[in-house]
Amino acid sequence: MRNITTLFLIILFSFSMFADVSHTEKDALLKLYHFTNGNQWKVKWDLTAPVSSWHGVKLQDDKVIAINLENNNLVGEIPEEILNLVSLQELDLHKNQLTGSIPSSIGKLKEMKVLNLSFNRLSGIIPSSVCEMTNLKNLELYMNAISGELPMQIGALNQLEILSLFNNEIVGQIPTSLYDMKTLKTLLLNSNKLSGTLSNEVVNMTSLENLSLFDNKMNGQVPLELEKLDKLKEMNISYNMFNGLISKNLAVLDTLNMTMINDKGVAVLLEVNNVKNTAIASED
Template structure:
């Protein structure tokens, strides 16, 4: 019986060792390893071992479905071949030293649900192709050097729940299509160079729980429709140039109580009216 058990265990172990990733997927992983200085990663890959044993890699069958290499000292650029991993569901390279641009043909990654390239040194614009990633739920690109405008069709991401782009150099106005992304729960666009007005259509984002537009160049009236967002628990839209009147409810919800900048760049502390019938905030 002992010999039979040993034989079965040996066979199972052999089958496990034989089960490996497809040649094409492995080629992409090797390209990523080389392009991001894999020999100096915090946790390296043993290239002589099966891909299934490589740190941060998850397989389903012979296909790569997840790459999770956060805080692992990746330095270099993301190879364009990464978009050939068509079964990929998660790409998490958070907090590394990755530079260069985001690969342009991301629409090849139809199965991707999580794209986290935050806290790196990426530059350039957010690729328009990202709007074709229908299954995307989390898009986190914060703490980079991204510039240009938000893709006009970003609202096509109907399954998107988290959009975190803060601390970049993104400019222009918020695309109207963004207010059509009705699954959004977290929208963090603070510390960029956004301008223009906040559309009243933001009231369409019924699932929104956290809104941050802090430290941009936005102006105009704060939409009263924000009050209709019953799930909104956190908000910070201060240090913009919003003006006019705002409800007391929203003033209290804002982390900095609607602290704005006027046309001269001076800080304006908005007063909250104590009038219960007219719970408004103004600059007067």
């Protein structure tokens, strides 16, 4: 009986050693490797070895749940086959040389919690299907060449904590649904081409700690409701075309003390009236 038990354990151990992902998932990884010039990566995959040994790939129950290949010299495009990794919870391709666009159906990756494609050369729009990734906690697409408008239903990401899209070519207004994101802690939309106003509904974003709208084309009244965001520690909304009354508290909170651009293209400073808590714009 002891010999039989020992033999069973050996077989079980051997099976676990050689267990691997499905053909579909392995093919998706191979497509990623070949589409991004894998033979020139800093840390390459040994395609003859088990997937579990491949750099940056994390498995759970023989499913790929994470890919972390940041700063690994990936050159090329993200293949559509990446969408076959349906258990993927984290995709981090930060600081590579990826081109092309984000796969339009990326919302199929329902388990995704962290999507970081920042510091690449991606273009095109943010697909509306991103709004279907309701488990997302971290969405970082900054420092690319992404254009178009923010998806209208972005507020559906009701677990999102970090939205970092700075240094792109994003246009249009902030969707009203974004103000419903009560879990959002960091919102970085600076250095884009956003226009329109900042709604007073920003007061609903009760978890917000860091807000940056610096260097856009936004206008209208600076919402005094910003003062009601008790957790807000960092803010930079300067170098827009905002105007109107501000308080001393808001002026101090803003990194550049509310330096705006007027309709003549001149930098103006919203000065605070400490007595009446009102503001006037004066050219510097």
